[in-house]
Amino acid sequence: MEAESTNEHGPKSGRMPNDLIKTLIDNYRQNHLNAINETLGIQDAHSIWFDLPKLKKFIAMIEEEAMKKTPDVTEEDLGIRFYYAAYPKLENWNLMESHPVSEDYAGRHTLVMIPTVKKTDEEGEIHHYDFNTLEHSINLTLIAKKGGKEEDPIGENNGSLTPPGDPISERF
Structure with missing residues (x-):
């Protein structure tokens, strides 16, 4: 075997x-x-659900935009980092204006998915850097703790949370 x-x-x-x-x-x-x-x-x-078409579209967008900016990037170089995140409290819900979701999600956990690109540093160590495929080339858009503001990087978090959703269909 x-x-x-x-x-x-x-x-x-x-x-x-x-x-x-x-x-x-x-x-x-x-x-x-x-x-x-x-x-x-x-x-x-305690969980978040994403439909398969949304995930496939997100992955396809990462691949397409990465290839546009850096044609020599390979599928093996790309990944997705899942950040644990939390929605704002209800009194700060105006922060969600550009990304409308139900107020039932106020204060609860979520996930934010951000594209990554694999790069090897001078010492030969591999790192998976967050990147924004919508600007310049991947080499120029490594976020990696640089600070500064990027407009509309690729990211996804529009899934369904449980709770407030009904856990009736969860196995675990």
């Missing part, structure tokens, strides 16, 4: 044992989620 292929982050198969999935999710809910709920006095989101 052939050994499962791996990368620097573990198995590449896209499969995990059911009991490991349950354990990891339970660890989050029993520790982090409970602490958040108790500290903030809310019932925070």
Whole structure:
């Protein structure tokens, strides 16, 4: 039997044992989620769902824009970083004006997906840098803690949170 292929982050198969999935999710809910709920006095989101067409469109946009700006970039160079994030409190909801979502999400967890590009530094170490494919070339748009304001970088977070959504269809 052939050994499962791996990368620097573990198995590449896209499969995990059911009991490991349950354990990891339970660890989050029993520790982090409970602490958040108790500290903030809310019932925070414990999952977020994205429809497949939206994810495919997001990935296609990353690939298309990256190729326009830096034609020698390969699929293996690109990735997506998932940032943990939180919606503003209701009293600051005007921050969401340009990105309208339901006020039911106020104060809850979300994810923000940002494209990354793999680059090797002078010491030969590989880094996955956040980038904005909409400006110049990837080499010139590495965000990597530079600060400054970028207008409308590629990013996605329009998924459905649970709660406030009904967890009836969740397995874990």
